[in-house]
Amino acid sequence: MTELSNETRFLHAIEMGLGAWQWGDRVVWQYGHGYSDVEVRQAFQASLDEGIRFVDTAEIYGNGRSERLLGQFIKETDQPVLIATKFLPFPWRFGKASFPRALKGSLARLGVESVDLYQIHGPTPIMSIDTMMEGLAECVKGGLTRTVGVSNFGQSRMVAAYSALARHSIPLASNQVHYSLLNRTAEKNGTLARCKELGIRLIAYSPIEMGLLSGKYSVDAPPPGSRGRSYISLLPRIGPLLKLMTVIGQDHGGKSNVQVALNWVIYKGALPIPGAKNAQQALENTGGLGWKLTDEEVERLDEASDAISES
Numbered sequence: 228m229t230e231l232s233n234e235t236r237f238l239h240a241i242e243m244g245l246g247a248w249q250w251g252d253r254v255v256w257q258y259g260h261g262y263s264d265v266e267v268r269q270a271f272q273a274s275l276d277e278g279i280r281f282v283d284t285a286e287i288y289g290n291g292r293s294e295r296l297l298g299q300f301i302k303e304t305d306q307p308v309l310i311a312t313k314f315l316p317f318p319w320r321f322g323k324a325s326f327p328r329a330l331k332g333s334l335a336r337l338g339v340e341s342v343d344l345y346q347i348h349g350p351t352p353i354m355s356i357d358t359m360m361e362g363l364a365e366c367v368k369g370g371l372t373r374t375v376g377v378s379n380f381g382q383s384r385m386v387a388a389y390s391a392l393a394r395h396s397i398p399l400a401s402n403q404v405h406y407s408l409l410n411r412t413a414e415k416n417g418t419l420a421r422c423k424e425l426g427i428r429l430i431a432y433s434p435i436e437m438g439l440l441s442g443k444y445s446v447d448a449p450p451p452g453s454r455g456r457s458y459i460s461l462l463p464r465i466g467p468l469l470k471l472m473t474v475i476g477q478d479h480g481g482k483s484n485v486q487v488a489l490n491w492v493i494y495k496g497a498l499p500i501p502g503a504k505n506a507q508q509a510l511e512n513t514g515g516l517g518w519k520l521t522d523e524e525v526e527r528l529d530e531a532s533d534a535i536s537e538s
């Protein structure tokens with residue numbers, strides 16, 4: 228394992244963060260239906276009260292609303308909050324100068340002078356990895372971000388990004404990818420192991436599989452909107468895993484399925500950033516911290532998860 232650099236060490240000390248895609252997003256999350264600014268402010272506050280200090284947003288979430296809300300919430304608290312945001316590689320953004328330009332837009336919405344982590348939201352055929360890493364390096368050198376990361380990068384792209392940044396003497400801090408008991412691609416294709424080896428923090432998005440691992444959705448009661456459509460074939464197969472999670476949670480003093488799902492991600496060595504629409508969800512999610520699944524329980528959960536992907 229590569230020794231952690233001083234710049235990125237802080238990310239490895241964070242056990243759980245808070246995802247802010249929900250804040251303002253109407254397309255997937257139906258912002259304004261059942262929750263709005265008041266509820267997400269409470270979700271932020273409840274997370275802070277339970278010691279969460281890392282919030283993940285993106286310029287694209289709610290078309291900037293998520294960043295603006297986070298900026299407001301930060302102003303209202305004395306607690307230090309670490310901010311991660313993201314650059315979306317729109318097709319009209321093709322030069323390295325687009326990175327600091329976009330980040331300045333995010334900083335203005337957030338009302339801060341710099342962020343703690345600036346991530347590329349996903350790979351693009353429009354720009355080479357070298358150009359993207361030059362763009363991120365400009366952001367670090369300009370003092371606009373403390374560290375930089377990637378998202379949705381497979382192992383080979385991630386290693387190429389790591390090497391390109393190393394030529395600027397900048398460490399690749401993180402790779403944010405989909406990772407949960409219902410999506411173990413990053414574990415199975417070696418990305419997680421490679422991250423550990425290179426000192427890159429794997430940030431796990433959708434760690435409760437967009438609500439599915441809570442057990443509140445079923446074939447008869449699917450999640451609303453596009454989520455319901457994308458999970459149509461998965462929903463009939465998750466029952467045995469959910470049951471096992473409940474049994475294991477009970478053995479730990481009544482931990483919920485969501486808490487088991489998040490503790491499993493932490494056990495695997497990744498940083499989960501569950502999204503929360505309200506204080507109740509945020510509070511429950513933080514209960515994924517402070518206890519530990521046993522090796523044997525994780526083995527059983529892995530087997531139940533494998534049985535779904537093989538079915």
Ligand SMILES: NC(=O)c1ccc[n+]([C@@H]2O[C@H](COP(=O)([O-])OP(=O)(O)OC[C@H]3O[C@@H](n4cnc5c(N)ncnc54)[C@H](OP(=O)(O)O)[C@@H]3O)[C@@H](O)[C@H]2O)c1
Nearest residue numbers: 246247248378432433434435436437438441501502508511
């Ligand atoms: N880099 C990327 O490409 C990318 C992609 C996706 C997400 N992300 C980031 O990762 C974060 C988390 O991922 P995600 O939001 O997709 O999925 P998630 O964290 O797995 O699920 C969040 C959703 O689950 C439900 N939920 C949350 N807590 C709950 C609880 N305690 N009990 C029951 N239901 C609960 C809520 O939706 P309902 O109440 O409507 O069910 C919530 O909106 C995002 O906010 C974003 O910051 C990044």
